[in-house]
Amino acid sequence: MRALLVVNPAATTTSARTRDVLIHALASEMKLEAVTTEYRGHARDLGRQAAESDDIDLVVALGGDGTVNEVVNGLLHAGPDPEHLPGLAVVPGGSTNVFARALDLPNHPVEATGALLDALREGRERTVGLGLTSGTPGTDDEGVPPRWFTFNAGLGFDAGVVGRVEQHRERGRKSTHALYMRQVARQLIGEPHRLHGVITLEQPGEDPVRDLALSIVSNASPWTFLGNRPIYASPKASFDTGLDIFGLKRLSASALARYGTQLLTSSPERGPRGRHVTARHDLTQFTLHSKVPLPLQMDGDHLGLRTSVTFTGVRRALRVIV
Structure with missing residues (x-):
């Protein structure tokens, strides 16, 4: 599996050291490209690039709800197509993380990363409305x-x-x-x-x-x-x-x-x-x-x-x- 990790360096509840640990954990289980966002809208641009790519299977958003929203808008820039677009995974790093918690995902980034790896191994996914x-x-x-x-x-x-x-x-x-x-x-x-x-x-x-x-x-x-x-x-x-x-x-x-x-x-x-x-x-x-x-x-x-x-x-x- 090839994945794109979109990292918000300003995420409220993660430090640079924590993000490095999470990146290494994810990279041990998949072919991972990690990109740090540099401007408002960058996560959206990265999501769009992933949607237009032929070899990205998964986009992981490491950040808060704003980062997730941008990634989603990038992925769906041409409309929904869940069978052919990359899937989305979330590692919460914001102050509230409503989307992740509404999905019953752990609110701690390290625990959420462990849950994500388990879900990938077990093939757990859900198609959600937006x-x-x-x-x-x-x-x-x-x-x-x-x-x-x-x-x-x-x-x-x-x-x-x-x-x-x-x-x-x-x-x-x-x-x-x-x-x-x-x-x-x-x-x-x-x-x-x-x-x-x-x-x-x-x-x-x-x-x-x-x-x-x-x-x-x-x-x-x-x-x-x-x-x-x-x-x-x-x-x-x-x-x-x-x-x-x-x-x-x-x-x-x-x-x-x-x-x-x-x-x-x-x-x-x-x-x-x-x-x-x-x-x-x-x-x-x-x-x-x-x-x-x-x-x-x-x-x-x-x-x-x-x-x-x-x-x-x-x-x-x-x-x-x-």
Whole structure:
């Protein structure tokens, strides 16, 4: 087997020495080429090169969810073809690693490398569904290029939090759960639409759902992790179904207290519920429109401001070694 290892040198939870150990362990079991990313989008370019190669069987992403997202977008630049494209393996090195943990992979990079080698020896793999975003025809965002995401996306509040965290990381701050919680509070204070939402959910054959103040799209469950605690916004979301969406119409202090508590105590059987909640499961396609430009995030990566985004759930899009 020939594999390409894409290494993010800025991965939060791995040192240069640890990465060297992992590279030697993988190279002992396969013909391995290791490439260290040098710029934003480099992992995507490497994934595309692997997809266009005739002799790459596997791409291993060593990094966080952002690295995985870039590799996936490179692999699927011409569309999904799981039978002929290289498979994907993940060695988590980020602060949260939602995609890997949603696949029940170990969160420690050394343990994950051991599990990967065992899976390769035993031939364990899974074909997972992914989410795809695109510009909406007839809107200002019509020409925005399509982009894949692996576990979640959001238009509005949560994307604003992601953007704030990225600004701090660009200044040299380490990505921690405490940093995220502080930015949640600051985003809330500065959120102009928390009491009167500006997002509309449209899906074929259904009445529009208007005035959402929060919209979270999930391709897997849990939605995210707070330390070791899984948070379930859409407990039924799965790599084997379409997309789920969780929306809130109000972000008042009382609503936040109620639904924030429900999120913190959520489980695979029960997510947030109430009169301000909108929840949809297993959707193939839908569109989120906003009256004003709002931030968009996918897999924890801030992608700028958008007024309209069409989401598509694509089943059986990519082979993953598990």
